[in-house]
Amino acid sequence: MHISVIGSGYVGTTIAACFAELGHDVTAIDIDEEVVATLNDGRAPIDEPGLEDLLETHVGDRLEATTSYDAVPESDVTFLAIGTPSNEDGSIDLTALEAAAEATGEALADKSERHLVVIKSTVTPTSIENVLEPAVKRGADGNDNVEVGMNPEFLREGSAVSDFLSPDKLVYGTNSEWGTERLHAVFEPLLEDHDADVVETDPQTASMIKYANNAFLASKISLVNDLGNVCKEFGLDAYEVMEAIGLDDRISEQFLRSGVGWGGSCFPKDVNAIIAAAREAGYDPALLEATVEVNDQQPERLLELLAEHVDLEGARIAVLGLSFKPQTDDIRNSRAIPTIERLQDRGAEIVAYDPVAIEPMRERFPELEYADSAADALENADGTVVVTDWDEFATLDEEFDTMASPVVVDGRRIIQPRENMTYEGLTW
Numbered sequence: 044m045h046i047s048v049i050g051s052g053y054v055g056t057t058i059a060a061c062f063a064e065l066g067h068d069v070t071a072i073d074i075d076e077e078v079v080a081t082l083n084d085g086r087a088p089i090d091e092p093g094l095e096d097l098l099e100t101h102v103g104d105r106l107e108a109t110t111s112y113d114a115v116p117e118s119d120v121t122f123l124a125i126g127t128p129s130n131e132d133g134s135i136d137l138t139a140l141e142a143a144a145e146a147t148g149e150a151l152a153d154k155s156e157r158h159l160v161v162i163k164s165t166v167t168p169t170s171i172e173n174v175l176e177p178a179v180k181r182g183a184d185g186n187d188n189v190e191v192g193m194n195p196e197f198l199r200e201g202s203a204v205s206d207f208l209s210p211d212k213l214v215y216g217t218n219s220e221w222g223t224e225r226l227h228a229v230f231e232p233l234l235e236d237h238d239a240d241v242v243e244t245d246p247q248t249a250s251m252i253k254y255a256n257n258a259f260l261a262s263k264i265s266l267v268n269d270l271g272n273v274c275k276e277f278g279l280d281a282y283e284v285m286e287a288i289g290l291d292d293r294i295s296e297q298f299l300r301s302g303v304g305w306g307g308s309c310f311p312k313d314v315n316a317i318i319a320a321a322r323e324a325g326y327d328p329a330l331l332e333a334t335v336e337v338n339d340q341q342p343e344r345l346l347e348l349l350a351e352h353v354d355l356e357g358a359r360i361a362v363l364g365l366s367f368k369p370q371t372d373d374i375r376n377s378r379a380i381p382t383i384e385r386l387q388d389r390g391a392e393i394v395a396y397d398p399v400a401i402e403p404m405r406e407r408f409p410e411l412e413y414a415d416s417a418a419d420a421l422e423n424a425d426g427t428v429v430v431t432d433w434d435e436f437a438t439l440d441e442e443f444d445t446m447a448s449p450v451v452v453d454g455r456r457i458i459q460p461r462e463n464m465t466y467e468g469l470t471w
């Protein structure tokens with residue numbers, strides 16, 4: 044098959060490279076000339092394990108990138124993987140996706156065969172019917188051969204390629220049998236080698252499945268954090284408790300790590316977007332609101348623990364870990380951001396370190412001091428907070444001896460406590 048993929052960000056680049064790996068011919072389309080040039084060079088515009096290898100293999104052969112939509116009508120199916128950020132009130136901002144949907148429609152105005160346009164972006168349940176399908180149709184000047192479907196994506200940053208190539212499930216949201224068959228044809232090569240459940244449904248339900256998935260996972264972590272805070276009050280270890288409850292198949296052992304909370308480009312915006320959509324529809328989702336509230340309070344709890352041991356005004360505090368999770372340089376909604384802001388409010392002098400995310404954080408906080416290593420950050424610090432569970436922090440040991448006062452508040456259960464260290468776990 045020939046597949047066109049509109050948008051070459053985290054999702055678009057990953058799926059374009061993976062579709063080529065599955066044997067399809069792929070045209071990746073992006074408005075950003077630099078992104079297109081990078082891709083055509085066989086390089087990845089984002090940092091993802093395994094992605095560059097796929098691009099090196101397939102660019103110039105089964106995969107090419109361009110800024111032009113000309114390949115859209117020549118392809119058999121088009122995936123839209125454009126960002127859906129938040130408006131100020133938390134609701135979904137469809138501006139960029141709507142523009143891309145309309146441009147895709149325009150490219151298909153004269154197509155005489157049926158063509159499936161698949162929304163890969165995360166969108167609220169009414170977005171397709173009310174905004175995106177009309178945009179495609181408007182662009183296509185009412186061409187009835189163009190149909191819109193939904194195929195939500197569940198990959199995680201840091202393991203995007205392997206997640207995409209070995210999914211638990213595939214969700215096909217279409218309005219016709221033909222649309223479902225089209226999606227089957229796209230994913231058939233994947234399903235030949237990999238056993239995944241396939242859910243066939245309508246586009247609106249497919250959209251809701253994506254939000255329910257993310258809201259459930261974010262709520263699971265917030266519940267674990269809430270219970271973890273209770274454990275801490277009783278002097279108990281939340282990790283021991285969660286390990287035990289994770290033995291129950293109904294709960295499962297995954298996503299039970301308590302600490303400073305969830306960040307990233309998706310959980311925060313998606314939970315807020317579905318809350319805003321529900322409110323607009325007339326329902327206040329109380330539990331989802333609490334999910335956000337618990338998450339928002341964790342950085343503050345981290346600093347309260349630190350303040351029990353260090354007078355923060357004028358103290359030198361090392362912040363270890365800046366990315367929203369390990370294996371990525373992505374700092375979007377990283378818990379390091381509220382942690383740094385609250386340390387600044389309390390008058391602390393901050394020295395920050397991350398193995399890969401210093402440059403993006405320097406853009407956000409140019410005034411901070413950044414260290415070249417965790418060891419440098421710890422030297423002469425009056426205390427440290429750990430925000431990201433990078434493996435290298437687990438091996439820190441004698442480095443803590445160089446601190447002016449060895450107070451460690453661990454937000455991710457990654458540090459090995461040692462003698463002469465004042466160690467506090469956030470939920471243990």
Ligand SMILES: NC(=O)C1=CN([C@@H]2O[C@H](COP(=O)(O)OP(=O)(O)OC[C@H]3O[C@@H](n4cnc5c(N)ncnc54)[C@H](O)[C@@H]3O)[C@@H](O)[C@H]2O)C=CC1
Binds near residue numbers: 049072
């Ligand atoms: N990042 C992730 O791990 C996941 C993201 N998603 C969803 O996928 C969607 C895309 O997210 P990301 O890939 O992270 O976004 P991104 O912001 O990394 O990439 C979007 C790309 O679209 C391009 N673009 C914007 N307007 C365009 C247009 N009119 N024509 C062509 N290209 C255009 C931009 O230049 C950019 O390269 C979002 O809805 C997100 O919620 C879903 C699952 C995982």
Ligand SMILES: O=C(O)[C@H]1O[C@H](OP(=O)(O)OP(=O)(O)OC[C@H]2O[C@@H](n3ccc(=O)[nH]c3=O)[C@H](O)[C@@H]2O)[C@H](O)[C@@H](O)[C@@H]1O
Binds near residue numbers: 196257
């Ligand atoms: O829609 C999306 O974009 C994606 O959002 C998440 O993926 P991602 O944000 O890349 O990363 P996760 O591994 O889910 O971690 C999210 C946040 O939760 C935190 N987390 C995760 C697990 C846990 O047990 N505890 C915990 O605090 C992580 O530190 C991180 O800040 C989902 O896991 C993906 O399925 C989804 O496709």
